Amino acid sequence: MVALPTFLPLSEAARKYGLDEAHLRHLIEKGKIRAGVVAGEMVVNEDEVRGEAIQEKGLRKEDLPEYQKNAHLKGKGIWIAKAARDYQIPHPTIVRWVRAGYIKRLGISGNKVIIDEADVAYCSEIYKKRGRQGRILFNEDGTPYKPKASSYAV
Template identity: 75%
Template structure:
């Protein structure tokens, strides 16, 4: 007999696997997770949601070894100008990274923007390894960008 997929309500899948319901809906729309409507409620394939949850959790920047090297700095605040000098990254690059969300802004001190030192240390590590003008360094979630073909990107 054919093995049928186990379907569970979208809200239960989100709660069970620690994912956002909107994110799961996006995955359904993209065709990455199969779904159906049962009694007016969206149900999703539990196996596919579980696989997506494993993939998402494996890709968090906080779990990467480059970030773990600087995890002891988490929560330490440093202003952008000081970080630029200390980590030798152009000021405008840091401003762009903060706006993009790669570096967490912790607050303001007068006119100074305070950022998380662990984030800047991690980003500067990736910048030193791969950075050249005009290169994409990060995915939207802050993980290092991996080009499809190395010869074109580097």
């Protein structure tokens, strides 16, 4: 199934990402954020608002809602093969994320590389929203990648 963009009411997007509603309206007017009207209420593209919040506020991945959802798993170890099974992500993909630093390596137990389950859950969520072969998912700092073009093939 094709991944469709998520739209949030303007007020909710401003609250969720700590931005001013007037500033979001200005970004809409400039064409940096796509918006629409649903049932008389203005809605905005969540991915684009998140990207603007990351750029303007310098948010870390730990500050994002996708990470906060699984913050209780921070520091809990899981080995790579189990993470691949539990989160239904290809093993080589998780290994690449560990090498890139998106997932923290906690240590080694026998033959198993132990990684942080909170990072796995976060990466898994981003992967399931937009992941496909060849798609860039993360910036170097681990935040979700925002394509330069306002629309991209899904």
